[in-house]
Amino acid sequence: MPAQQPAIDLENLPAPGTGMLVTLFLTVRHVARSRAFYSEVLGGQVVLEENPCMVKLANSWVIMNPGGGPTPDKPDISVVDYEPGDTVSSFMNLRVADIDAVYREWSAKGARFVTPPIDRGAEKRCYLRDPDGYLIEVGQATGLLEGRLAKKRPEDLPG
Numbered sequence: 001m002p003a004q005q006p007a008i009d010l011e012n013l014p015a016p017g018t019g020m021l022v023t024l025f026l027t028v029r030h031v032a033r034s035r036a037f038y039s040e041v042l043g044g045q046v047v048l049e050e051n052p053c054m055v056k057l058a059n060s061w062v063i064m065n066p067g068g069g070p071t072p073d074k075p076d077i078s079v080v081d082y083e084p085g086d087t088v089s090s091f092m093n094l095r096v097a098d099i100d101a102v103y104r105e106w107s108a109k110g111a112r113f114v115t116p117p118i119d120r121g122a123e124k125r126c127y128l129r130d131p132d133g134y135l136i137e138v139g140q141a142t143g144l145l146e147g148r149l150a151k152k153r154p155e156d157l158p159g
Contacts, residue, residue, distance in 0.1 A: 006049040013047055014054065014061040023061040024092060025052075026134060027079050033131045034064045041109040042094075058094075084133020091135040099124045099140035122150040
């Protein structure tokens with residue numbers, strides 16, 4: 001008996017008829033655990049359960065699969081698991097309408113935030129990590145809506 005194929009939500013598949021759209025690919029250790037986080041905690045919609053897992057998150061998609069070695073279309077490149085730590089070079093940025101409500105809702109569902117939302121003048125923001133340790137910024141424009149920008153740090157100033 002052949003293995004059952006996972007259901008595909010064709011209406012929400014990230015496959016544009018014209019032009020282009022952007023998705024985020026994450027190398028994950030446990031697809032089911034990550035799928036649950038992005039769908040059940042963050043409220044995404046599962047488009048494909050696995051191989052690869054696709055979750056529609058607001059107006060974008062997160063695509064997740066385990067890492068692997070070289071393939072014919074990337075012959076010298078291996079995709080490896082992220083090693084979480086205190087330094088990152090990129091992160092997902094989610095913009096929300098009510099950060100305090102999101103913080104309460106996602107915390108109640110098991111999300112572990114680094115800090116509660118902090119008012120930075122131009123925006124309120126906080127960070128959390130997904131099950132593989134990827135950093136996610138959650139922000140809400142506040143002062144920015146009135147033209148206020150974030151204060152420059154001394155290291156950002158010319159000279």
